[in-house]
Amino acid sequence: MSTDFQCPACGAEFDLAVAFSHEVDQRALSRLAAVSIPLGARVLRYVALFTPPKQRLTMAKKLKLILQLLPDLERKAITHKGRDWPAPLEAWAMAFDQMLAARDAQRLELPMKGHGYLYAILAGMADKHEAKAEQDREHQQRTAPRRDTVQVRGQALEIGQALQVVHAGKDPALAKLDQDAAQAVPMPANVRERLQELKKGAQP
Numbered sequence: 001m002s003t004d005f006q007c008p009a010c011g012a013e014f015d016l017a018v019a020f021s022h023e024v025d026q027r028a029l030s031r032l033a034a035v036s037i038p039l040g041a042r043v044l045r046y047v048a049l050f051t052p053p054k055q056r057l058t059m060a061k062k063l064k065l066i067l068q069l070l071p072d073l074e075r076k077a078i079t080h081k082g083r084d085w086p087a088p089l090e091a092w093a094m095a096f097d098q099m100l101a102a103r104d105a106q107r108l109e110l111p112m113k114g115h116g117y118l119y120a121i122l123a124g125m126a127d128k129h130e131a132k133a134e135q136d137r138e139h140q141q142r143t144a145p146r147r148d149t150v151q152v153r154g155q156a157l158e159i160g161q162a163l164q165v166v167h168a169g170k171d172p173a174l175a176k177l178d179q180d181a182a183q184a185v186p187m188p189a190n191v192r193e194r195l196q197e198l199k200k201g202a203q204p
Contacts, residue, residue, distance in 0.1 A: 025063050032066060035073045036089055042096040043069065049103060049112045068115065080119045085126040095121040 032040045047065045051057040072078045078087045095118055102108045108117075 025059065028063050028067050028070065031070050031074070035070070039073070039089055039093055039096075042093060042100075043073075045100055046096045046118070049099065049108065049110060052111050078119050078122050080123040085123045086129075087122045087126065091122055091125050094125065 029040075032043060043066060044062075047062050048057065050061065050065060072087065073089070073092060076086065076088050078085050098121055099108065099118060103110065
């Protein structure tokens with residue numbers, strides 16, 4: 001049984017498999033355009049790095065390379081060396097530009113054989129971002145203003161909580177738990193349970 005079709009306009013025959021392959025190509029390019037038009041241009045320049053010497057990169061090879069990248073471009077994350085790394089589109093753009101700059105400086109061994117170098121760049125960017133965020137958190141903790149505390153019946157309480165113990169007759173252990181609960185984000189389960197027990201015991 002023939003799989004050939006005939007064009008009603010020119011009479012040319014073409015294989016059904018060819019028709020389906022073009023549909024797959026169009027879907028891939030549509031997905032790439034949906035991610036980002038400017039980024040799509042960078043992807044096409046990046047794909048050119050896989051061109052064999054003195055040859056042209058076939059459309060089938062280009063589409064294969066694009067389809068390998070599309071899932072990670074769409075989810076804005078990559079998997080590298082056994083873990084997932086966030087990869088926003090801005091990071092992809094910077095990574096593509098870095099690789100193209102390396103090509104211009106003749107620091108790339110061409111043609112590329114895989115996406116390992118690209119993913120290493122993306123993972124390195126994400127790792128630096130995580131390290132910077134951790135440094136910022138530590139700096140914020142070190143420089144955050146400390147609240148003065150006083151000792152009340154063996155409990156280190158902030159002045160506001162201490163006044164409740166002294167003047168309102170509040171149980172110091174309960175005041176301590178209230179203080180810890182206010183500072184904890186989120187409140188540990190054991191503290192929450194203990195707090196509820198003390199509150200129940202303090203009720204008349």
